[in-house]
Amino acid sequence: xxxxxxxxxxxxxxxxxxxxxxxxxxxxxxxxxxxxERISAYPDTFIVAKNDAGKxxxxxxxxxxxxxxxxxxxxxxxxxxxxxxxxxxxxSLAVHPDFQHSGIGSRLLTELSHVAKRQERxxxxxxxxxxxxxxxxxxxxxxxxxxxxxxxxxxxxxxVLPLE
Numbered sequence: 001x002x003x004x005x006x007x008x009x010x011x012x013x014x015x016x017x018x019x020x021x022x023x024x025x026x027x028x029x030x031x032x033x034x035x036x037e038r039i040s041a042y043p044d045t046f047i048v049a050k051n052d053a054g055k056x057x058x059x060x061x062x063x064x065x066x067x068x069x070x071x072x073x074x075x076x077x078x079x080x081x082x083x084x085x086x087x088x089x090x091x092s093l094a095v096h097p098d099f100q101h102s103g104i105g106s107r108l109l110t111e112l113s114h115v116a117k118r119q120e121r122x123x124x125x126x127x128x129x130x131x132x133x134x135x136x137x138x139x140x141x142x143x144x145x146x147x148x149x150x151x152x153x154x155x156x157x158x159x160v161l162p163l164e
Contacts, residue, residue, distance in 0.1 A: 001104075002052055003050065005050075005111045006048060007043050008039045008046040008061070010036065010039055012039075013032065013035060013036055013039065016035060016039075016048070016059055019056065019058065019059065019095070023092075024092070024094070025152065027153065027154075028152040030092060034075070034078070035061075037078035041063070041080050042061060042062070042063055044081065045061065045064065045081060046061040047059060047108060047115070049107065056096070058096060058105060059092070059093075059108065061091055062074075062088060062090040062126070063081055063088075063089050064082055064083075064087065064089070064121060065082070065085050065087055065089055066082075066085045066086065067087060068123065068125060068158075068160065069147060070091075070127050070149060070158075071149070072150060072151050075091060083119065085121070086120075086121055086122040087121060087122065087123050087125050088119070088121040088124045088125070089124075090109075093108060093109065093126075095108075105135070106139050109124075109161075110139075112124065113161065116163055122162065123161065123162050125158070125160050126159050127147045127156035127157060127159065128159055129154060129155070129156065130155065133157055133159070139161070140161050141159040141161045142162075143157055144157075144158040144160055146158070
């Protein structure tokens with residue numbers, strides 16, 4: 001399947017939110033306001049994958065910041081990427097339910113890694129639930145243990161991908 005990658009646009013917010021709400025529990029999912037902030041704040045690291053018809057099949061989003069592991073405050077407020085920060089975070093990776101298990105999530109992670117390398121980031125970092133650890137390990141991420149995050153009252157795992 002051919003995919004096209006581009007920055008998320010404000011007029012795509014509703015389609016993005018449908019995918020977000022299908023992929024995350026209500027406690028885990030970003031609010032519409034938070035996602036709108038992210039579209040504005042992260043124009044280079046909010047990437048949508050579209051098919052040839054222009055339909056959004058998935059997206060990946062996250063800020064650059066200066067810590068190895070995500071903090072819960074990253075979910076609360078979006079601040080523009082700082083070019084000097086060495087870590088690229090992933091706040092959300094989601095694929096439309098009709099297109100899951102077709103490699104789109106992995107391809108979005110690869111696309112984000114290309115952007116992060118161009119921006120001279122050292123590491124991509126994210127947290128995930130235990131059931132997703134194997135997916136991220138398959139994509140080259142290392143499990144560095146349980147996160148301090150209390151987001152959505154879940155147990156999260158720190159996953160990191162060194163960029164070389």
